[in-house]
Ligand SMILES: O=P(O)(O)O[C@@H]1C[C@H](O)[C@@H](CO)O1
């Protein structure tokens with residue numbers, strides 16, 4: 001066994017650090033999620049700062065520290081997408097050369113007809129929409145007609161929203177599974193997402209029983225490589241959903257919120273597993289990024305940073321921590337969609353050199369390649385291992 005026994009990879013969903021050179025191809029101009037939240041009075045992340053967050057190439061905000069505790073890098077996305085599935089798959093090693101289908105004008109009529117027949121229900125809306133606005137605007141029609149609210153975004157997603165009082169969650173999951181089977185090939189959207197909500201007009205509330213039904217990963221992932229050697233691959237939050245469950249040896253399930261996700265992760269630290277603990281903290285994106293709530297996002301970053309302090313204090317000598325993201329969702333940008341941004345990579349542990357600026361790399365898959373290298377596995381990926389550059393001899 002090499003120097004590392006447990007690798008914790010924590011994805012702060014949508015925590016981008018500045019627009020990528022090809023941001024305009026994705027409809028984005030100047031954008032920088034980190035810069036937007038650093039400006040808020042709610043933002044205070046001493047631990048991320050100590051690790052070297054503001055020492056990363058081009059972050060363009062915050063104060064760099066003299067002696068960062070971690071090694072750090074800026075990663076570019078090679079895949080042609082700026083969504084959660086594409087981003088997590090690339091972190092794990094897969095570069096998606098072809099963009100997944102998106103529907104800026106809604107889903108085609110013949111596809112809607114096929115889905116309505118399969119559901120036995122009417123489809124309402126069928127437009128790109130913000131998920132909180134769509135239930136406000138269509139919730140009454142949903143109650144009156146018993147139809148299903150279908151909507152999308154700039155991402156490759158097919159989202160179904162319904163009031164739990166009319167459509168029990170398990171029934172909603174059933175419709176999503178049916179849609180997943182139909183939405184393949186040319187219409188193989190990255191995710192079908194169940195969006196249950198409760199309440200009466202105009203006070204609807206989305207519940208935490210969101211569930212993402214992803215496409216099967218289209219290439220080799222770091223979980224596949226680690227499982228080929230019988231190592232553990234634990235998922236916290238929606239990691240298992242994002243990879244359609246493939247080679248996630250144990251899933252701790254959807255988090256109630258980020259605090260719950262970090263509490264679960266802190267508990268995993270008491271276990272003697274060997275391999276990867278892969279964590280997604282989605283509130284940054286879902287609760288604040290898409291809602292363009294700068295102070296909310298900044299406060300979530302501050303709350304996470306406190307739990308990060310607990311995590312760092314609890315690490316063992318043969319642990320390694322990587323903190324990263326999967327795309328941007330700049331709360332200071334126009335609209336409500338993701339933004340095409342570089343992601344940060346902070347690496348910390350007893351066997352990790354302090355203060356090494358690893359620079360900028362062309363793909364998120366550097367992470368998957370590095371994890372595979374740490375455990376002497378054989379991941380097939382375009383990423384290259386950063387291990388030789390930061391490992392403490
Ligand atoms: O329902 P909302 O507006 O939160 O949907 C967002 C848009 C993204 O495509 C989806 C997955 O991140 O969440």
Ligand SMILES: [Mn+2]
Nearest residue numbers: 013014084326
């Ligand atoms: Mn995401």
Ligand SMILES: [Mn+2]
Nearest residue numbers: 285286290338
């Ligand atoms: Mn999102």
